[in-house]
Amino acid sequence: MFRKLLVANRGEIALRVVRGARDLGIPTVAVYSDVDADLPHVRLADEAYCLGPAPAAESYLNIERLLDVAEQSGADAVHPGYGFLSENADFVRACAAAGLTFVGPPAEAMDQMGDKIASRRSMQAAGVPIVPGTVDPVTSLPEAAAAADEAGYPVIVKASAGGGGKGIRVVQSPDELPRAISNAQEEAGAAFGDGAVFVEKLLRGARHIEVQVIADADGNVVTLGERECSLQRRRQKLIEEAPSAAVGPALRARLEEAAATAVRACGVRNAGTVEFLVYGENQDQVAFLEVNARLQVEHPVTELVRGVDLVRDQLRVAAGLPLGYTGADRPIQGWAMECRITAEDPYAGFLPAIGPIHAYCEPTGPGVRVDGMLHPGMEVSLHYDSLLAKLVTWGEDRDQCIRRMRRALREFSVAGVHTTIPFHLAMLDDPNFLRGAIHIDYVEEEFQMPAPDAEASERLAALAAAAYFQTAGERDPQHTNGALGGWAGQARTLRRPSGTGWRR
Structure with missing residues (x-):
């Protein structure tokens, strides 16, 4: 195994990796920006180093600084988490040149998977079905128009190097195509340094289904079933x-076979996810979307229903050890669901929210898991993704899982910024969601967000008041006269580490 692991990320995924490494007895090195020094992963790691200012380009995307930290700390492996440099082939090559093991796929596989056009070509050659459209970048408007006419409107213009919903434009008619091409190219060029785009058919009513895979150095590919990811907004999963309620044994077998073929065609090692669209009148047609060569945000639902630890498996595979199990050894057990709790206001078009967390109380109880990073006093920054926590529940079946999620959401309180908790509660009462009749455009085209819940607003106001009195009590203990009770234990803050690096 490894001597020491550098965790090149922040927030909840950094905390998840630190805990996974600790379970294997691997010392960890955390990194943080100026505004992240109080995050829990910094405290729980064995060492922590400041990368620099808050902007990601000066901290979490600073390859040279990360390699400096690895050298200073004596780390011999790097786990990238998700986002930031997790799918950056140049970072993988830089790690190799520095003698560091990268916990993820090789750079060559990453090059291919990061290029959606190259991936489509590879899948087509391997016999994996793809969404109708081009397998080469469109280089002119007439070429794009011809491709759109052949596929049939509506179509999607996609950036080859895109991700996170960037560089994507839906085109309903020919007159919208010129602007869509121009905007997608411009956005992709600014975000990814590559303005290449392609055109594919927009499959109305399709579901987004992905398959978790993990491949070891000996070429063994284990598939761990599907995840239902159709509830999205602006191509961001919610x-x-x-x-999936829509996937039976026969379709699951087809999806897993296609995923294994895709992973072998791309040369993936370690954990990855193969994304598909499932569509058609009977929801039985499958089309490849892309391969994500990293740990996904939503990996906990697979862990809960399959009884695996994907971070542990990533570390073992990266160290050259066998997985020690097959997909058949890990049958589906129950049902799991994840709600992404983000700092956004669902009553104002999901407007991002920033500011301090005044008070925080997360749910517990049977079948409830929270992967998060929140604590009273932390600041939600405009520099990073709005994800605050992942609330995950498990049940013996989907009904019990939903009931537990509903309970957990009602117990989950965050005071200081708007969150998507009201949206999730509303969705869990939506009749179409409850019967599994959803698709990738459901949230934006059919779902109606109800008016604010007055009772929930009052509860949030009570939390804010508690936070105020807690702060006042710290200044003057007699001010609150002991009225806070148990809140004194909740409203604690973490102290900032001093210096550029520390150990314990």
């Missing part, structure tokens, strides 16, 4: 579950 709720995920495993298994």
Whole structure:
């Protein structure tokens, strides 16, 4: 195994990796920006180093600084988490040149998977079905128009190097195509340094289904079933579950076979996810979307229903050890669901929210898991993704899982910024969601967000008041006259580490 692991990320995923490494007895090195020094992963790691100012380009995307930290700390492996440099082939090559093991796929596989056009070509050659459209970048408007006419409107213009919903434009008619091409190219060029785009058919009513895979150095590929990821907004996932209510044994076998073929065609090692669209009148047609060569945000739902630890498996595979199990050894057990709790206001078009967390109380109880990073006093920054926590529940079946999620959401309180908790509660009462009749455009085209819940607003106001009195009590203990009770234990803050690096 490794001597020491550098965790090149922040927030909840950094905390998840630190805990996974600790379970294997691997010392960890955390990194943080100026505004992240109080995050829990910094405290729980064995060492922590400041990368620099808050902007990601000066901290979490600063390859040279990360390699400096690895050298200073004596780390011999790097786990990238998700986002930031997790799918950056140049970072993988830089790690190799520095003698560091990268916990993820090789750079060559990453090059191919990061290029959606190259991936489509590879899948087509391997016999994996793809969404109708181009397998080469469109280089002119007439070429794009011809491709759109052949596929049939509506179509999607996609950036080859895109991700996170960037560089994507839906085109309903020919007159919208010129602007869509121009905007997608411009956005992709600014975000990814590559303005290449392609055109594919927009499959109305399709579901987004992905398959978790993990491949070891000996070429063994294990598939761990599907995740339902159709509830999205602007191509960003909101709720995920495993298994999918729309996938039976026959379709699951087809999806897993296609995923294994895709992974072998791309040369993936370690954990990855193969994304598909499932569509058609009978929801039985499958089309490849892309391969994500990293740990996904929604990996906990697979862990809960399959009884695996994907971070542990990543570390073992990266160290050259066998997985020690097959997919058949890990049958589906129950049902799991994840709600992404983000700092956004669902009553104002999901407007991002920033500011301090005044008070925080997360749910517990049977079948509830929270992967998060929140604590009273932390600041939600405009520099990073709005994800605050992942609330995950498990049940013996989908009904019990939903009931537990509903309970957990009602117990989950965050005071200081708007969150998507009201949206999730509303969705869990939506009749179409409850019967599994959803698709990738459901949230934006059919779902209606109800008016604010007055009772929930009052509860949030009470939390804010508690936070105020807690702060006042710290200044003057007699001010609150002991009225806070148990809140004194909740409203604690973490102290900032001093210096550029520390050990314990």
